[in-house]
Amino acid sequence: MNWRIIVAACLALIAAIMLRTWMPVDSVTEPEIIAPDTRFNYSLTDFSASFRDPNDRVELEIAGPRLEHEAEARVARLTDPRFHIEPDGADWRGRARTGLIMRENEELVLENDVELVHAHPDGEIRVLAETLHHHRTERTIISDEPVEIHQAGSWLRAGGLIIRLDDNTIELTNHVQGTLKPAVRHDLDGHSADRG
Secondary structure, three states: OOHHHHHHHHHHHHHHHHHHHHOOOOOOOOOOOOOOOOOOOEEEEEEEEEEEOOOOOEEEEEEEEEEEEEOOOOEEEEEOOEEEEOOOOOOEEEEOOEEEEEOOOOEEEEEEEEEEEEOOOOOOEEEEEEEEEEEOOOOEEEEOOOEEEEEOOEEEEEOEEEEEOOOOEEEEEOOOEEEOOOOEEEOOOOOEEEOO
């Protein structure tokens, strides 16, 4: 072979490589990786769940025979829920026939034959209502509908209530009526003493 042919072939190859780098090239771009949408509808049977605050303390425990989650509405529908609000703090527990977990508002709505119970030295406090709203961020339990409260033979009816979980106080609203009996405390010998 002639050395001129070899030199011409090398120069042609170099020119082709240089032209290739300067000219636009149709290249296939990698598709953008998009994470799948994790929101979906689901149902659970015999479920139990715990909700924690930013300090990792349990704020709410809830269990029941059925939970149905609607992804679009961000709502979980509960059947016969049993719940425990503030297990290590305010310590309110109860049950209802139905309920909703409103994830957007961080709210638990309890409906139909709601019973809420709190242990107290003067006798267990029992709240009966058709609807109660537990607002986790506001740390309250609220009803704007009629409620009944029973404790040690006393009872109260009201058009609504607010339970403040930080100090465990109950505020009754609208048309409060009832019968109050003095609390009875027992000393160590088992004798009773009225408290006024």
